[in-house]
Amino acid sequence: MDLVRWCSLLVFWFCLAHEGASGLCFQYHHQAELKHYLHWVSKTYPHITHLYSIGQSREGRELRVLVIGQYPKEHRVGIPEVRYIGNMHGNEPVGRELLLHFIDLLVSQYGKMKTITSLVHNTRIHILPSMNPDGFEMSVPGVCSGVDGRYNNNGVDLNRNFPDLFSINQVTREPETLAVMRWTDMETFVLSANLHGGAVVAAYPYDNNESGKSRYTKSPDDDVFRYLASIYSINHRRMFKGNLCQMSFPGGVVNGASWYTLIGSLQDYGYIWTHCYELTIEVSCCKYPSAEWLQFYWAENKKALIQFITHVHLGVKGRVLDDKQNPIANTSVLVMGRDDVMPYKTNQLGEYYKILMPGSYTFRVESPGYVPLMVNIHVKDTSHMYTATIHDFTLHRQIS
Structure with a gap:
């Protein structure tokens, strides 16, 4: 040195x-x-x-x-x-x-x-x-x-x-x-x-x-x-x-x-x-x-x-769960009108995080073997509270 x-x-x-x-x-x-x-x-x-x-x-x-x-x-x-x-x-x-x-x-x-x-x-x-x-x-x-x-x-x-x-x-x-x-x-x-x-x-x-x-x-x-x-x-x-x-x-x-x-x-x-x-x-x-x-x-x-x-x-966060409240990994969480190049996928704990400006958004949630879900979520600015808007999705298995 x-x-x-x-x-x-x-x-x-x-x-x-x-x-x-x-x-x-x-x-x-x-x-x-x-x-x-x-x-x-x-x-x-x-x-x-x-x-x-x-x-x-x-x-x-x-x-x-x-x-x-x-x-x-x-x-x-x-x-x-x-x-x-x-x-x-x-x-x-x-x-x-x-x-x-x-x-x-x-x-x-x-x-x-x-x-x-x-x-x-x-x-x-x-x-x-x-x-x-x-x-x-x-x-x-x-x-x-x-x-x-x-x-x-x-x-x-x-x-x-x-x-x-x-x-x-x-x-x-x-x-x-x-x-x-x-x-x-x-x-x-x-x-x-x-x-x-x-x-x-x-x-x-x-x-x-x-x-x-x-x-x-x-x-x-x-x-x-x-x-x-x-x-x-x-x-x-x-x-x-x-x-x-x-x-x-x-x-x-x-x-x-x-x-x-x-x-x-x-x-x-x-x-x-x-x-x-x-x-x-x-x-x-x-x-x-x-x-x-x-x-x-x-x-x-x-x-x-x-x-x-x-x-x-800022935005929305939550989990994707099955009807027994188990997390579903690799689930697509899509915000309609925002065409991601690579679809957003939940992590191993079923979590998703999306930074969004305050407003209303339609989410489409899809996972193989489950019924797709469409949900409208109103996102508020809660960043001053150190938490995004929280919304969990529950998916039901498709009936053969």
């Missing part, structure tokens, strides 16, 4: 020893410091945190995830899963640091701040501070543009490495990509955002289209995505202005494909294949600003990070 890294690690331990979690320094945390901090949090707050790895980078660095929640080690019925992912591009590390301070906020204010306590009680929050630790270690501090460190150790842009709906994306999946894909399959993620740098805007699906040209490309849940993006933007101190970084984004939000098209984004993959409402949040004009700016960026994004995941409780 070079002298700079040793000094950085000493500063990290000084902050931790003198202040505890609330004294997390505004500095860039390299892999050793990141590991120590996440382990320290999991040992200090074992009742609300759980630390695990989803795999390794191409160079063998662990992709560590910290979970925060009332039941951190396991999924519980009715408690939605959300996640934040940082540092997908190695030379965009502001998001990496924001997520460490977000962890710090959640654990240090749990039981003290009502909104944080309610959020932790009713949501299971997964945080992956760095998806591309190899790229981060190759990046150069203070460089605001360029691609040095952007890619992983194999020279691959991880946000172009996922399966794509509109284009044949026959590329070799990188270890980091495969780890996130496996992770996505393991959990019933409902809401997610990945944090980037180089602009200040909240982008939403789709990122691509059939033509490959930059134009607005709506998803079936375009109204929901525009609302979720606006929630982040209006709770950010400047994003809502929409005219930052010499760019113009009305309201601080943008449809990904209308900005520029890209093939193989995490945002599109998460939404299309796993029905996770995924956004891309750009948090800084400069990709790798000096550490003295980190406190400024934290102040800008703190409220938005909280409010965004709180809105996982």
Whole structure:
């Protein structure tokens, strides 16, 4: 380890020893410091945190995830899963640091701040501070543009490495990509955002289209995505202005494909294949600003990070059960008028989660061997109560 890294690690331990979690320094945390901090949090707050790895980078660095929640080690019925992912591009590390301070906020204010306590009680929050630790270690501090460190150790842009709906994306999946894909399959993620740098805007699906040209490309849940993006933007101190970084984004939000098209984004993959409402949040004009700016960026994004995941409780949730109240897995739960590319399927506990704007919707519920069900549900905005509208479906077996 070079002298700079040793000094950085000493500063990290000084902050931790003198202040505890609330004294997390505004500095860039390299892999050793990141590991120590996440382990320290999991040992200090074992009742609300759980630390695990989803795999390794191409160079063998662990992709560590910290979970925060009332039941951190396991999924519980009715408690939605959300996640934040940082540092997908190695030379965009502001998001990496924001997520460490977000962890710090959640654990240090749990039981003290009502909104944080309610959020932790009713949501299971997964945080992956760095998806591309190899790229981060190759990046150069203070460089605001360029691609040095952007890619992983194999020279691959991880946000172009996922399966794509509109284009044949026959590329070799990188270890980091495969780890996130496996992770996505393991959990019933409902809401997610990945944090980037180089602009200040909240982008939403789709990122691509059939033509490959930059134009607005709506998803079936375009109204929901525009609302979720606006929630982040209006709770950010400047994003809502929409005219930052010499760019113009009305309201601080943008449809990904209308900005520029890209093939193989995490945002599109998460939404299309796993029905996770995924956004891309750009948090800084400069990709790798000096550490003295980190406190400024934290102040800008703190409220938005909280409010965004709180809105996982917008819409409707419940279970699909048989007439003996047993859960039915892999049941299609369809909202009429919203043609999902991949039909929404219940998990092994028979659960479904759909983020929807307030209003009336007709649901069609189908499972082989059962009589299909059509139900109208009126969805209210109960996100301030940290729960979506609850509705369970009961299916009856078909008579031969």
